[in-house]
Amino acid sequence: MSKVIAITFREIRLWLHTFSFYFLIAFFLALTGYFFWSSLSYFSLVSFQTATTPAVEVKGLNLTEGVLGLFLANLTVLMLLLLPILTMRSFSEEKKSGTLELLFSYPISNIQIVAGKFLGLLGILFLLVLPTLLYFFLARFVQAHFEVTSLLTGYMGLLLVGASFAALGMFVSALTEHQAVGAGISFAILLFFWVIGWVADWVSPELGRILREFSLVEHFRDMTHGVIDTKDIVFFVLFISFFLFATLCTLEIRNWKR
Amino acid sequence: MISVQNVSKSFGPVKAIQNISFQIKKGEVVGFLGPNGAGKTTMMRLITGFFPPTEGMIFVDGQDLFKSTPELRKKLGYLAEHNPLYRDVTAQEFLNYVAALKGISFKNRKKAVSSVVEQCGLSIALKRVAGKLSKGFQQRLGLAQALLGDPELLILDEPTNGLDPQQIAEIRNLIKTLGQSRTILLSTHILPEVKATCQRILILNQGRLVASGSLEHLEENLRRSEELVVTIRGIWRNGDQFLRNIPDVLEVELKEDRNGERDYQIRLRKGSEFRSQIARSIMEAGFELLEFKTSEWSLEDIFMKVVTQEVKATAVSSETVFHSGSGD
Numbered sequence: 001m002s003k004v005i006a007i008t009f010r011e012i013r014l015w016l017h018t019f020s021f022y023f024l025i026a027f028f029l030a031l032t033g034y035f036f037w038s039s040l041s042y043f044s045l046v047s048f049q050t051a052t053t054p055a056v057e058v059k060g061l062n063l064t065e066g067v068l069g070l071f072l073a074n075l076t077v078l079m080l081l082l083l084p085i086l087t088m089r090s091f092s093e094e095k096k097s098g099t100l101e102l103l104f105s106y107p108i109s110n111i112q113i114v115a116g117k118f119l120g121l122l123g124i125l126f127l128l129v130l131p132t133l134l135y136f137f138l139a140r141f142v143q144a145h146f147e148v149t150s151l152l153t154g155y156m157g158l159l160l161v162g163a164s165f166a167a168l169g170m171f172v173s174a175l176t177e178h179q180a181v182g183a184g185i186s187f188a189i190l191l192f193f194w195v196i197g198w199v200a201d202w203v204s205p206e207l208g209r210i211l212r213e214f215s216l217v218e219h220f221r222d223m224t225h226g227v228i229d230t231k232d233i234v235f236f237v238l239f240i241s242f243f244l245f246a247t248l249c250t251l252e253i254r255n256w257k258r
Numbered sequence: 259m260i261s262v263q264n265v266s267k268s269f270g271p272v273k274a275i276q277n278i279s280f281q282i283k284k285g286e287v288v289g290f291l292g293p294n295g296a297g298k299t300t301m302m303r304l305i306t307g308f309f310p311p312t313e314g315m316i317f318v319d320g321q322d323l324f325k326s327t328p329e330l331r332k333k334l335g336y337l338a339e340h341n342p343l344y345r346d347v348t349a350q351e352f353l354n355y356v357a358a359l360k361g362i363s364f365k366n367r368k369k370a371v372s373s374v375v376e377q378c379g380l381s382i383a384l385k386r387v388a389g390k391l392s393k394g395f396q397q398r399l400g401l402a403q404a405l406l407g408d409p410e411l412l413i414l415d416e417p418t419n420g421l422d423p424q425q426i427a428e429i430r431n432l433i434k435t436l437g438q439s440r441t442i443l444l445s446t447h448i449l450p451e452v453k454a455t456c457q458r459i460l461i462l463n464q465g466r467l468v469a470s471g472s473l474e475h476l477e478e479n480l481r482r483s484e485e486l487v488v489t490i491r492g493i494w495r496n497g498d499q500f501l502r503n504i505p506d507v508l509e510v511e512l513k514e515d516r517n518g519e520r521d522y523q524i525r526l527r528k529g530s531e532f533r534s535q536i537a538r539s540i541m542e543a544g545f546e547l548l549e550f551k552t553s554e555w556s557l558e559d560i561f562m563k564v565v566t567q568e569v570k571a572t573a574v575s576s577e578t579v580f581h582s583g584s585g586d
Contacts, residue, residue, distance in 0.1 A: 106331060
C-alpha cells in the first residue's frame with residue numbers, strides 16, 4: 001500500500017511542479033467563477049421578476065434547479081476539455097523517457113502501478129474541482145443558501161464523472177508514448193460518450209434506450225438535481241473499472257507476447 | 259544466482275536471442291560483450307523480467323522469474339540502457355521515491371538513501387534536479403537507484419555509455435568496489451571495460467552466445483593465436499618460398515622492398531623448441547634478424563576473431579595438432 005501511495009504522491013507532485021498546472025487551475029477557476037456568478041445573477045433576476053409580478057406562477061424555481069444544476073453541467077463540459085490534458089502525461093511520459101522500464105524492474109505489481117497513477121489523477125481532480133465549493137460559501141453573503149445535501153450529491157456526481165474521464169484518459173495514455181496524440185484520442189472518445197445520448201430520441205426506442213444508458217450526461221443529470229440512483233452509481237463504477245482493467249491489460253500485454 | 263536455460267526471444271520475424279544458456283554464480287562479475295544489436299539489451303531485459311522469453315526458462319536465485327511474485331525483483335538492481343531517470347525532481351526526491359517503491363520502510367528510508375549516496379559519491383548533487391546533472395552524476399544516480407534496497411544482483415546495461423574518460427574510470431572503479439560483495443552482470447561494446455571490471459566474459463553476436471569464459475580462458479582457447487612475429491631483412495630471389503618452407507610459418511608479409519633488399523614480417527606458431535632453430539636457419543640463409551617477439555592477443559583480437567569467424571573449438575584442436583607435430 002505504501003508503494004501505491006508513493007506513486008500517487010509522485011503523480012500529484014509532478015503536476016504541482018509544473019507551471020502549466022497553475023495556469024490550468026487559474027483558467028478553470030476563472031471560468032467556473034464566471035459561470036457561477038452569471039447563473040446566480042440570472043436566477044436572482046428571474047426570481048425578482050416573478051416576485052414582483054404575482055400573476056405569473058412559476059413552478060420549481062429554486063437554487064438547486066436554477067443554479068446548481070446548470071453550474072455543474074457547465075463544469076463537466078470544462079472537465080471534458082481539461083481532463084485529457086491532465087491524463088495525457090500519466091503513462092506516455094514514462095514510456096517516452098524509459099522510466100516505465102525502471103518501474104517494471106522494481107518489486108511492484110502492475111496493479112499497484114495502475115492504482116497509484118489513478119489515485120494520483122483523482123488527487124489532481126480534487127485539487128481542481130474542490131476549490132469551486134468556495135463559491136457556494138461566498139453565495140451565502142448574498143443570501144443564497146444552497147441545500148447541503150443536493151450540493152453533496154452534485155459534487156459526488158461531478159467527481160464520479162471526472163474519475164470516469166480520468167480512467168479513460170489514463171487508458172489512452174498507456175497506449176501511446178506521444179502525449180498530444182493521447183490527449184486528442186481521449187478527448188475524441190470522451191466526446192463520443194458525451195454526445196451518444198443526443199440522438200436517443202430520434203432512433204428506434206430500443207436503440208435509443210441503449211444509447212442513453214451509455215451516455216455520461218444522462219447518468220450525471222439526476223445527480224445534479226440531488227438524486228442518487230444506484231443505477232447511475234453502478235454505471236460510473238463500471239465505466240471506471242473497465243478502463244482501469246484495460247489499462248492494466250496494456251501493461252500486462254508484454255507478458256503475453258512470446 | 260542466474261540460470262538461463264535454452265532461452266530464445268523473437269520479436270515477430272526478428273530473432274533477437276537464439277538458444278542461449280549460461281549460469282552465473284553468486285559473487286561473479288560477468289560482462290556481456292558484443293557489437294551493437296547483438297542482443298545484449300534484450301538478454302538483460304529478459305533477466306530483469308521486462309518481458310518473458312519466447313522459449314526457455316530463466317531462474318533468478320532458483321525461482322522462475324515469470325511465475326513468481328514481483329517481490330523476487332527485490333534481489334535485483336537494474337540500470338537500464340540510456341539510464342532513464344525522473345528528470346524533473348531532485349536527486350534526493352528521486353532516490354526517496356525509488357526507496358519507497360522498493361518497499362523500504364519509512365523508518366529505514368533515510369539510512370538506505372544516505373548509504374547509496376555515499377557509495378556512489380552523490381552527496382554534492384543531492385539537492386540538484388536530476389535532469390540538470392552532468393552525465394557522470396546522472397550515471398551515478400542511475401547506479402544509486404539500482405543499489406537501493408541492497409540487491410544481491412546488479413544488472414547494468416552499458417553503465418559507461420556516453421561518459422568522458424575520467425568519468426568512465428570513476429564508474430569502473432565504483433563497479434569494481436560494488437562487485438566485491440555482489441553479483442554483477444554488465445553489458446558493453448567497449449572492450450577494455452570488460453577487461454577492467456569483469457571476471458568472466460560472455461560474447462554475444464547476432465543473438466548467439468559465441469564464446470564464454472574468463473579472459474585467460476578465452477586466450478587459452480585461442481592459443482593458436484599466440485604467435486611469434488619475426489622481422490628479417492635480406493636480399494634473395496625467391497625469399498617468399500624459402501620463408502614458407504620453414505616449419506610452422508603461418509603468414510609471410512612483405513613489409514618493404516628497397517632494390518631487392520626486403521623486409522619481411524613472418525608469423526610463426528610459438529614453440530620454444532623452434533625458436534633457436536628458426537633463428538639459426540634465418541641467419542644461415544644470410545638474413546639479418548631485426549625483430550623477434552611474441553605477439554600477445556589483446557581482447558580486441560579475441561573479440562574480432564570470435565565475432566567475425568566464430569572460431570571456438572577449432573582453436574583447441576589446431577593446437578593439439580601442432581604439439582604432436584613438434585616431437586620430430
